[in-house]
Amino acid sequence: MKMVYLRTNLFSFLEIDGGVMLGARYQWNNLFSITVDPTFIFFNPYFGSLGEVSGPLGIKIRADMRYHIPKEFLKGRMFIAPEFHYKYRTIDRQATFGINCAGGNCPYFMEAIYAEDKTEIGGSLKTGGDLPLDKRERLAFEIYGGLGLKVFKYKERNIPTGGSFLNEPSHQDIFGTAEGIASPMLFGSIKLSYRIR
Numbered sequence: 001m002k003m004v005y006l007r008t009n010l011f012s013f014l015e016i017d018g019g020v021m022l023g024a025r026y027q028w029n030n031l032f033s034i035t036v037d038p039t040f041i042f043f044n045p046y047f048g049s050l051g052e053v054s055g056p057l058g059i060k061i062r063a064d065m066r067y068h069i070p071k072e073f074l075k076g077r078m079f080i081a082p083e084f085h086y087k088y089r090t091i092d093r094q095a096t097f098g099i100n101c102a103g104g105n106c107p108y109f110m111e112a113i114y115a116e117d118k119t120e121i122g123g124s125l126k127t128g129g130d131l132p133l134d135k136r137e138r139l140a141f142e143i144y145g146g147l148g149l150k151v152f153k154y155k156e157r158n159i160p161t162g163g164s165f166l167n168e169p170s171h172q173d174i175f176g177t178a179e180g181i182a183s184p185m186l187f188g189s190i191k192l193s194y195r196i197r
Helices: none
Strands: 001-007 016-029 034-041 057-070 077-100 107-132 138-156 163-165 183-195
Touching: 001 034, 016 057, 077 138, 107 183, 138 163
Parallel strands: none
Antiparallel strands: 001 016, 001 183, 016 034, 034 057, 057 077, 077 107, 077 163, 107 138, 138 183
């Protein structure tokens, strides 16, 4: 029993680093499958709220290895899976820089646009199930949730020569965790999948 599914997240454009997701799942027997969900990031529905001067551009990849619980133990099409998470995105921001500053004194200042890169790496454990939408069980909603940890890091590029931030960028996630420190990842999703064979 080998099956291949194409998958998409109909709401991926609503995320802060939003875009288009088109993934695939390969199931080689009744118990195990592997899933890869890449998202091309190019959209932020909240653009401009934090001083961005360009939309995001990047990629997010989530991959998992699933164990499908046999129906004799649990009714339905439930699974449990460890998941790998990776995201890289870049945006442009505008800030005021002091130029050739020494001891807190700057001979002059300038407004400039710089690039901010963000990288996330993490892992989680999730559980969920498929809700078939047709009698042949080719089209289905997949609903899942999970809990994990991630570490994120920022890097600023294209800073003016001799420039330094007047106000250093503050990089924290929604939990107030600073970069470089493991942060909780609590998530859920609904995806639409279609079995092509």
